[in-house]
Amino acid sequence: MAVEAIAVHPLAPDHIPGYVVGADGTDTLFTVMTVFGIALVIGLGVIYLTLHAIPERMAHKSSHPQLQIVGILALLALFTHNNLFWVAAVLVAGFQFPDMLSPLQSIARSLARLAGRPVEEDIPQPDGSDPAAEPAFRHRDGEA
Numbered sequence: 001m002a003v004e005a006i007a008v009h010p011l012a013p014d015h016i017p018g019y020v021v022g023a024d025g026t027d028t029l030f031t032v033m034t035v036f037g038i039a040l041v042i043g044l045g046v047i048y049l050t051l052h053a054i055p056e057r058m059a060h061k062s063s064h065p066q067l068q069i070v071g072i073l074a075l076l077a078l079f080t081h082n083n084l085f086w087v088a089a090v091l092v093a094g095f096q097f098p099d100m101l102s103p104l105q106s107i108a109r110s111l112a113r114l115a116g117r118p119v120e121e122d123i124p125q126p127d128g129s130d131p132a133a134e135p136a137f138r139h140r141d142g143e144a
Contacts, residue, residue: 052078055089066092 019029052074059070073089076082112119 049078052086055086055093058090059093062093062096064093064096066097 021027055070055074056067058064059067064070070089070093073085073092077084077086077089109119
């Protein structure tokens with residue numbers, strides 16, 4: 001038995017584009033564009049969040065002392081969409097601030113040695129107590 005050619009309507013075009021929905025109802029172009037759109041949104045989200053994490057990664061990699069400040073600035077930039085916070089986070093993470101306290105302590109120790117006084121590492125508190133533990137206001141005797 002010979003295969004008969006299917007009769008095509010005389011007004012039908014010779015070629016039908018691939019994006020035209022077939023008789024079974026499957027819309028291939030819609031399916032492809034839906035998957036592409038979802039993948040694009042997820043991909044752009046990953047890139048956006050990776051970009052916002054750059055200052056924190058820089059500060060963490062160099063064991064920066066202001067790591068928490070960098071993290072807060074990056075988080076503020078993420079939630080407020082204010083790029084100034086992100087730029088500030090990059091600047092804080094990118095530069096190490098100079099240590100001003102060590103040279104001053106060295107000068108103080110050298111002067112104490114020259115003066116013949118004992119070198120003290122920390123400033124002593126009066127009567128050996130912690131100032132944070134004492135109340136800021138003291139009542140006089142007999143008052144509540």
